[in-house]
Amino acid sequence: MAEHKKVSSVVIRRLPRYYRYLGDLLAKGIKRISSKELSELMNVTASQIRQDFNCFGGFGQQGYGYNVEYLYNEISDILGIRKGRSMIIVGTGNLGMSIAGYSNFKKRGFNLVGLFDHNPALYGKEVSGIKIMPVTELKNFLQGHNVDIAVLTMPKESVQEVLPVIKGNVKGIWNFSHKEIPQEDGLSVENVHLSDSLMTLSCKIGRNEKLGK
């Protein structure tokens, strides 16, 4: 298994989708699937599926296809799901709360270990079994706990304050704030811009309308 050639980021971004579809198949009790069948289900080419999986060293068997459970587990591992990740959420507005309350994350190995906010009225309030702490406690907390991921769901303005405390103490940042955070050497970053996605949709609508005329 040639595990560690450099894998392109477009491939990596496709893995969670495979993971979802395989999870559905597994739940339906389906034992094996060929790249052709999977390609029809997912609306991609069988060739792409085989290429993608082979970036990680071939999970199938000629003449048979792929064992769903085995493939699912392998992808889980690549995604770090079986190992598990601990995470904190900074910013307990609606978005932060919606992430904190999303039980599926836990199922997928993402464990909430801390909640932080600036609003004193919220200190001590418990969400999903975790008490909300003041942002000023962040530094202390990070030094005492092993935190893999910091989820940033606070306003743009607070990012400057929180970022230096976080950097060096986590392995990844899941950033929903409107301040883009650049990836660095020891730090993985996913910048999620929800409004970008809405504007993209609006743009698609506009181009669709014009096409109609």
Add this chain to the structure above:
Amino acid sequence: MAEHKKVSSVVIRRLPRYYRYLGDLLAKGIKRISSKELSELMNVTASQIRQDFNCFGGFGQQGYGYNVEYLYNEISDILGIRKGRSMIIVGTGNLGMSIAGYSNFKKRGFNLVGLFDHNPALYGKEVSGIKIMPVTELKNFLQGHNVDIAVLTMPKESVQEVLPVIKGNVKGIWNFSHKEIPQEDGLSVENVHLSDSLMTLSCKIGRNEKLGK
């Protein structure tokens, strides 16, 4: 201005980012910018910027660069922001509420006109000036109002029920539910899978860790 050649979707996905950066420049009172300066700011190549803008027919001037305000307005138009879009939200959990409460959407021409949920305890409750209505009212509402976008922030299970009512009555779906909705001829769709993004982050972390060893 050769407005309507087919523009690739990677280009369209980059537009909101340009829009954000240009908005920042505008707010700072900067009047003109060259593709080179913008490229350094945004960490892309100047070539790509010029190619991207030229898909829509050239917004610059040789020897000068781009007028920030003009460019900003042109991109606003392409994104449908100046025209404006009306939208409803179906599912008023934390995620739905966080979108309903996000004031920047309004600034960008996205107008919330309806909120729907299944929970009778919420009927009539007002959020951002809009009363929550029963999902059973959806059909009626869509026939009486001009709705551009339906935002789906409800559980997977309710999608099957709501989708047929929505299709044909909106131009686009911003889908946060865990049921992938395929794009169709008259219907633009953006499927947002937040958990995919988190898993991608986790995957990047894993590969980073391995690299470290």
Add this chain to the structure above:
DNA sequence: TAGATTGTTAATCGATTAACAATC
């Protein structure tokens, strides 16, 4: 005019698809 910077064509790079030999 000379200098700057675009718009645009050409070259390169990377990603996707097709094809097929290897093999279960």
Add this chain to the structure above:
DNA sequence: TAGATTGTTAATCGATTAACAATC
């Protein structure tokens, strides 16, 4: 064994980058 389907190489396609003539 014959049939099926992978793993993998080769061909194609599309996106990015480089280069430069056009022009403000």
